[in-house]
Amino acid sequence: MKVLRLRVNGDEVEAAAPAHWTLLEVLRYRLGLTGSKQGCDKGDCGACTVLVDGAPTLSCITVAALAEGREVVTIEGLMPLHRKAGGSGPDPVQDAFDRCGALQCGFCQPGMLLSAKALLDRVPDPTLQQIREALAGNLCRCTGYTQIFQAVQLVAAERAGRAPEPQSWRRAGDAPSGGECPFREGTVPQTPAEV
Amino acid sequence: MAARDRHGPEAPWGEFQVVGKANRKVDGLAKATGEAIYTDDIALPGMLHAKTLRSPHAHALIKRIDVSRALALPGVHAVVTGRDMPTPYGVIPWTPDETALAVDKVRFVGDEVAAVAAVDEDTANAALDLIDVEYEVLPAILDPEDALRRKDVTIHASKKGDNVSKHVRLEFGDVDAALAAADVVVENDYSFQGTTHTPIEPHCAVAQFGANGLLTVWSSTQITHYVHRALARVLMLDPARIRVIQPCLGGAFGGKSDPFSLEFCVAKLAMISGRPVKMLWTREEVFYAHRGRHPMRMRYRSGAKKDGTLTGVDAKILIDGGSYSSFGLVTTYYSGQLLTGPYAFPTYRFDSTRVFTNKPPCGPKRGHGSVQPRFAFEVQFDEIARKLGMDPIEIRRRNFVGENTTTVNGQRITSNGFLACLDAVEKASRWKERWGKLPRGRGLGVAGSMYISGTNYPVYPNEMPQAGIQIKVDRSGAVTVFTGANDIGQGSNSAVATLVAEELGMDHRDVRVVSADTDLCPVDLGAYSSRITFMVGNACIDAARKLRGQIVAAVAAHWSVAPERVRMIGGAVLDLGDPSRSLTSREAFHLAETKFETLGATGSYNTPTLGGDYRGGTIGASPAYSFTAHIAEATVDEETGRVDVVKIWCAHDCGRAINPLLVAGQIEGSTYMGAAEAVMEEHEMNRFALHAGPSLLDYRIPTSMDVADFEAFIVESVDPEGPYGAKEAGEGPLHSAIPAIANAVFDAVGVRVRDLPITPAKILKGLRAAAAPIPGR
Numbered sequence: 001m002k003v004l005r006l007r008v009n010g011d012e013v014e015a016a017a018p019a020h021w022t023l024l025e026v027l028r029y030r031l032g033l034t035g036s037k038q039g040c041d042k043g044d045c046g047a048c049t050v051l052v053d054g055a056p057t058l059s060c061i062t063v064a065a066l067a068e069g070r071e072v073v074t075i076e077g078l079m080p081l082h083r084k085a086g087g088s089g090p091d092p093v094q095d096a097f098d099r100c101g102a103l104q105c106g107f108c109q110p111g112m113l114l115s116a117k118a119l120l121d122r123v124p125d126p127t128l129q130q131i132r133e134a135l136a137g138n139l140c141r142c143t144g145y146t147q148i149f150q151a152v153q154l155v156a157a158e159r160a161g162r163a164p165e166p167q168s169w170r171r172a173g174d175a176p177s178g179g180e181c182p183f184r185e186g187t188v189p190q191t192p193a194e195v
Numbered sequence: 196m197a198a199r200d201r202h203g204p205e206a207p208w209g210e211f212q213v214v215g216k217a218n219r220k221v222d223g224l225a226k227a228t229g230e231a232i233y234t235d236d237i238a239l240p241g242m243l244h245a246k247t248l249r250s251p252h253a254h255a256l257i258k259r260i261d262v263s264r265a266l267a268l269p270g271v272h273a274v275v276t277g278r279d280m281p282t283p284y285g286v287i288p289w290t291p292d293e294t295a296l297a298v299d300k301v302r303f304v305g306d307e308v309a310a311v312a313a314v315d316e317d318t319a320n321a322a323l324d325l326i327d328v329e330y331e332v333l334p335a336i337l338d339p340e341d342a343l344r345r346k347d348v349t350i351h352a353s354k355k356g357d358n359v360s361k362h363v364r365l366e367f368g369d370v371d372a373a374l375a376a377a378d379v380v381v382e383n384d385y386s387f388q389g390t391t392h393t394p395i396e397p398h399c400a401v402a403q404f405g406a407n408g409l410l411t412v413w414s415s416t417q418i419t420h421y422v423h424r425a426l427a428r429v430l431m432l433d434p435a436r437i438r439v440i441q442p443c444l445g446g447a448f449g450g451k452s453d454p455f456s457l458e459f460c461v462a463k464l465a466m467i468s469g470r471p472v473k474m475l476w477t478r479e480e481v482f483y484a485h486r487g488r489h490p491m492r493m494r495y496r497s498g499a500k501k502d503g504t505l506t507g508v509d510a511k512i513l514i515d516g517g518s519y520s521s522f523g524l525v526t527t528y529y530s531g532q533l534l535t536g537p538y539a540f541p542t543y544r545f546d547s548t549r550v551f552t553n554k555p556p557c558g559p560k561r562g563h564g565s566v567q568p569r570f571a572f573e574v575q576f577d578e579i580a581r582k583l584g585m586d587p588i589e590i591r592r593r594n595f596v597g598e599n600t601t602t603v604n605g606q607r608i609t610s611n612g613f614l615a616c617l618d619a620v621e622k623a624s625r626w627k628e629r630w631g632k633l634p635r636g637r638g639l640g641v642a643g644s645m646y647i648s649g650t651n652y653p654v655y656p657n658e659m660p661q662a663g664i665q666i667k668v669d670r671s672g673a674v675t676v677f678t679g680a681n682d683i684g685q686g687s688n689s690a691v692a693t694l695v696a697e698e699l700g701m702d703h704r705d706v707r708v709v710s711a712d713t714d715l716c717p718v719d720l721g722a723y724s725s726r727i728t729f730m731v732g733n734a735c736i737d738a739a740r741k742l743r744g745q746i747v748a749a750v751a752a753h754w755s756v757a758p759e760r761v762r763m764i765g766g767a768v769l770d771l772g773d774p775s776r777s778l779t780s781r782e783a784f785h786l787a788e789t790k791f792e793t794l795g796a797t798g799s800y801n802t803p804t805l806g807g808d809y810r811g812g813t814i815g816a817s818p819a820y821s822f823t824a825h826i827a828e829a830t831v832d833e834e835t836g837r838v839d840v841v842k843i844w845c846a847h848d849c850g851r852a853i854n855p856l857l858v859a860g861q862i863e864g865s866t867y868m869g870a871a872e873a874v875m876e877e878h879e880m881n882r883f884a885l886h887a888g889p890s891l892l893d894y895r896i897p898t899s900m901d902v903a904d905f906e907a908f909i910v911e912s913v914d915p916e917g918p919y920g921a922k923e924a925g926e927g928p929l930h931s932a933i934p935a936i937a938n939a940v941f942d943a944v945g946v947r948v949r950d951l952p953i954t955p956a957k958i959l960k961g962l963r964a965a966a967a968p969i970p971g972r
């Protein structure tokens with residue numbers, strides 16, 4: 001048993017765990033942070049991805065002790081950290097995933113979202129190829145990725161104050177939507193203070 | 196009962212307010228923030244962890260099991276074997292050939308033999324090593340042809356002493372005469388490999404057996420109701436003492452439709468130990484649990500006139516069922532029954548045989564039973580078009596079965612937007628300008644398909660509704676809808692909220708949905724056969740319309756006006772005769788509760804009488820069919836045989852899109868899953884009956900680098916019986932993706948791959964064999 005001192009989602013926390021435990025085990029079983037998912041437990045699927053010092057990291061194959069002295073961010077941390085930084089509502093990446101239909105079963109999304117977040121922090125306006133590459137370690141079985149790509153592109157476009165990429169779907173007979181994306185304006189859920 | 200009433204496809208007040216809008220899902224942000232609770236996220240006080248001992252043999256008798264050493268291990272609280280739960284069950288009540296744990300025989304490598312509950316997973320795993328099992332190994336059958344031929348080895352007890360799981364032969368019209376009269380007949384063999392679902396969430400179940408004798412099971416199931424029934428049967432408990440809850444579910448695709456060993460085991464272990472028990476399967480165990488797409492070997496013979504009109508289709512299909520029946524009875528019917536649209540077959544025969552083999556059991560995977568025959572037929576249709584020198588889109592148009600018609604096997608088609616689907620993909624892909632004119636190595640292929648929106652065959656015979664809804668109205672202005680339906684990520688809870696909000700003229704964010712909890716929700720038959728939007732949707736409208744009648748009546752009485760003047764819209768209630776007068780939904784609820792006392796409503800749906808008048812005629816008979824067309828563009832490298840699917844266009848007729856964003860997600864997800872089955876995936880057992888690669892690294896589902904560019908088109912044919920005209924969208928758009936890719940590959944290099952998956956080796960072999968010009972180019 002080892003007492004780990006970790007910094008998770010901005011908080012200093014201590015947890016006693018067997019020395020061989022992975023970061024995912026400590027997050028889920030000791031800290032109650034069940035947002036990070038176990039899909040394969042061998043680093044194949046990416047559902048367990050968390051940010052360690054801003055870098056997407058497979059927590060299921062990372063010994064927890066290696067995260068000591070580093071900044072760990074899990075899916076549960078994104079919205080609170082966004083609020084702490086003066087934002088309202090969820091993190092824009094979380095919001096864009098919801099707006100674009102990128103969340104079906106949602107099981108891969110904690111990892112997927114953090115990989116997307118890390119990309120957007122590093123490359124504010126990524127190309128489609130950069131998005132594909134950044135998300136290549138996160139398997140999604142529901143979406144076919146298209147709506148996920150659109151969500152990442154939407155964040156970048158709104159940051160740059162430009163119309164987002166045309167969505168990949170439309171009603172037959174409608175003209176190509178030319179950047180129309182559902183929920184462009186005014187639909188971000190309000191934080192209690194703003195209601 | 197209003198179950199069979201038609202609500203009509205139109206908006207309650209002339210124009211839709213919520214339906215048809217790309218609204219957020221009810222649970223999208225919960226999933227985006229980690230707030231959503233999945234089964235493995237549940238931790239109960241004192242909870243034990245369970246593990247399963249699995250058979251190392253593909254086929255063996257269990258001579259003896261000794262669990263005493265395992266039970267003696269410190270930290271172990273309970274051990275169960277097949278003898279503790281010997282009652283056989285099957286999701287299809289006619290074929291109960293499974294037990295919670297193997298009783299005296301194992302039938303595949305990975306078959307469940309015993310389960311241990313211990314303080315933690317490591318202890319449970321250690322205890323598995325201490326269980327002594329003595330096997331008498333039997334010869335194993337791995338090939339379906341062997342299974343058909345051999346009688347010396349039988350995997351299940353069988354009256355005929357063979358390994359046939361199900362045989363169906365149906366003929367409609369004189370096929371042989373029709374083929375003899377055809378101008379062109381194409382006959383070939385096709386095969387579809389096994390594929391599996393690979394939801395990212397592994398199966399998980401948690402059980403708690405209360406001191407009051409109430410058993411609660413949380414399970415990652417897509418059919419709560421059948422798990423409930425199976426638990427009662429196998430555990431020999433009164434079903435009224437069992438509660439089954441499906442928490443948030445991390446993907447299923449058919450792979451969580453059967454009751455599974457782990458649900459019985461956690462329940463029994465909890466009953467024995469007096470502590471809550473969780474079992475989470477490893478990824479490897481999920482691969483062995485399987486219930487995925489059946490491998491099929493198919494011989495098709497189709498004939499057509501010179502003008503392209505089909506005269507008859509003749510199919511003989513051998514289905515590799517794996518070791519248990521699962522849904523196999525239905526699979527066998529579906530392999531023939533679901534092919535008779537979108538094209539008119541003047542005559543049709545199919546002869547399908549499902550056999551047992553000593554491999555993980557096959558079951559329903561997205562597009563259950565019909566994806567494999569669809570591949571074979573759509574490729575064969577392409578071959579016919581080439582022979583006749585016809586445009587493959589044109590030949591499909593020419594054979595269109597039509598709307599408001601009956602198929603050759605007696606299925607009633609209502610709405611049918613297939614022609615609009617063909618038009619949409621033809622135009623978007625610039626087919627007319629490009630087909631046949633692309634440089635060698637690049638090709639376009641087309642295919643079409645249809646699928647059911649639920650079926651009128653309930654898996655156990657009963658006359659009760661197939662879908663039920665309860666609505667509770669709160670004085671706060673919120674409404675809660677209770678549905679037994681399983682939201683497995685497809686967004687059915689969001690569809691439910693949308694439909695109720697539309698009918699009650701509410702802000703959809705004020706409609707809460709409680710689902711898939713057998714204590715709280717009326718029975719629904721669950722998430723399979725693409726039934727929820729259609730059936731549960733109709734039940735929603737049924738319930739909400741009754742409630743609306745009460746609310747409108749109360750407001751009309753309050754205002755002393757005729758009910759026709761009262762309109763519920765956008766969270767308000769308006770007087771159409773006096774624009775200055777309005778109420779909020781909340782105020783209207785108060786008036787209605789004052790007048791009618793506590794408010795609530797139930798609604799239900801049952802299918803009308805459907806299907807042909809012959810044995811099996813109701814299987815595959817659906818109240819409405821969806822239609823799909825795909826065009827794929829592929830490039831083929833003739834040096835390496837590498838196939839790249841460059842772009843896919845898909846148009847899908849979903850009747851009406853309750854939420855187009857979610858429909859688009861289903862179209863894309865289905866298409867991508869199909870595309871992967873065409874060129875990447877293979878769920879294969881080796882000669883030792885071991886899975887060739889039971890991991891997400893070895894079993895190749897696509898990454899973000901692998902998926903083609905994609906455009907989806909939503910076609911809305913507005914079905915007369917669907918909820919506001921809606922039909923299914925979750926499975927149909929998988930089917931034709933696969934033959935469209937195969938046909939594109941042929942268009943690119945003239946190699947006809949009839950055995951999936953399309954691999955570089957098959958391309959190179961075909962190129963060497965052919966080295967001939969491409970017919971029709």
